[in-house]
Amino acid sequence: METYWDRKKVLSMIDHAVLKPDDTDSEVREQCILALKYGVASVCVKPCHVPLAYEVLKGSDVRVSTVIGFPHGSTTTFSKIFEAVETIENGALELDMVINIGKLLSKDYAYVKKEIESIVLAAHGKDAEVKVIIETALLTDEQKAVACKISKEAGADFLKTSTGFNGKGATLEDIRIMREVCGPDIKLKASGGIKTFEQAVEFIKAGCVRLGTSSTVAIAEGETGGNFQEV
Numbered sequence: 001m002e003t004y005w006d007r008k009k010v011l012s013m014i015d016h017a018v019l020k021p022d023d024t025d026s027e028v029r030e031q032c033i034l035a036l037k038y039g040v041a042s043v044c045v046k047p048c049h050v051p052l053a054y055e056v057l058k059g060s061d062v063r064v065s066t067v068i069g070f071p072h073g074s075t076t077t078f079s080k081i082f083e084a085v086e087t088i089e090n091g092a093l094e095l096d097m098v099i100n101i102g103k104l105l106s107k108d109y110a111y112v113k114k115e116i117e118s119i120v121l122a123a124h125g126k127d128a129e130v131k132v133i134i135e136t137a138l139l140t141d142e143q144k145a146v147a148c149k150i151s152k153e154a155g156a157d158f159l160k161t162s163t164g165f166n167g168k169g170a171t172l173e174d175i176r177i178m179r180e181v182c183g184p185d186i187k188l189k190a191s192g193g194i195k196t197f198e199q200a201v202e203f204i205k206a207g208c209v210r211l212g213t214s215s216t217v218a219i220a221e222g223e224t225g226g227n228f229q230e231v
Contacts, residue, residue, distance in 0.1 A: 005201045007220055010211075013204060014040040015065055015094075015189070017164070017214045018049070025052060032056035038220050041210060042094055046070070047087050054091025065094035065131075068119065071165035073098030073135070077115045081122050088126045095123055096131045096160060096189075096212075101138055104147055112147075116154035124155075131158035131189055131210075136174040137167030144174065148181040158210065162192035169193030175206040197222050 016038075018031045028049045033056065035043045042063040045053045053064045066087045069080045084095055097119050103111045116132055123130045132154075134147035151159055159178050161170040169192015178188055190203040191212030197219050200211055213219065 005204070007197065008039065010197065010200050010204065011038050011040055011216070011220055013209060013211055014038075014200075014216055014219070015042045015044045015096075015191075015210055015212045016040045016216045017044045017191070017212050018053075019044060019046055019067065019070070019164075019214075023049070025049070028052055029056055032062075034216070035062050036060055038216055040216060044094075044096060044212065047083055050087045050090040050092050058091070063093045064091050065096060066092040067163075068095050068097040069100075070096070070098055071163040073100045073133070074102060077118055080115065081118055084119050084122050084128075085126070088123065088128045092128065094129045094131065095119065096133055098133045098135065098163060099147060099151070101135050104134075104139075104143065104150075109146070109150055113150045113154050116151055116156060120155040120157075129157040130155075131160045132156040133160045133163055133191075135163060135166055136161045136170070137192075141177055144177050145181045148178050152182045152186050156186065158187045158189050160189040160191055160210075160212065162190075162212075164192035164212070170203065172202060172206050175203065175208060179207045195219075 016035045032043050042065040043053050044065040047066050050066050068083050069075045120130050132151040161174050170190035188208045189210035190208045194211050194213040195215040200219050
């Protein structure tokens with residue numbers, strides 16, 4: 001069966017990332033306007049820029065998303081809850097939360113699960129979704145599987161591969177592991193290193209419904225793309 005992957009469909013699955021530490025207010029505004037032009041799913045901004053993104057995007061179909069405990073996941077659970085609630089009140093509808101990686105590697109799974117549950121409870125109480133970033137670049141395949149299982153049990157809406165700030169980004173093998181562990185009941189997001197239309201399509205074919213990237217213009221206007229054989 002052949003499926004035509006047009007750019008509009010692919011772009012509608014992008015969370016356009018505006019997360020560099022030196023992004024200014026004017027740059028965030030420009031990127032939000034760009035996101036409106038291309039019809040992406042959301043613009044993912046730092047917590048301090050949520051009110052600005054909300055101002056630019058309100059009334060459109062482009063959602064405001066933000067990051068919690070970014071990029072290392074090492075802030076306290078209380079801090080993450082406060083950050084989650086504040087950003088939702090400022091207009092964010094989706095939260096990309098970094099797990100406490102050190103606690104996971106220490107095998108303090110109860111801590112990791114309780115923290116995710118706390119963020120999910122706070123977000124769902126305000127009609128927002130939670131994407132749990134497991135930071136695949138820092139984990140073995142076994143640890144990735146454990147992180148996925150914990151996240152699913154804790155009620156996460158999405159599993160997300162990476163922040164893009166800690167080593168390599170997403171791989172198709174990461175997506176395979178995530179889908180194998182969690183089955184069809186949780187949405188997947190690949191993030192980090194997705195720079196072309198072809199890469200975007202491959203991750204969608206692997207099961208992702210969202211893609212985190214700052215290369216939206218390249219994906220939208222690159223020279224290649226079009227028909228892909230889906231088997």
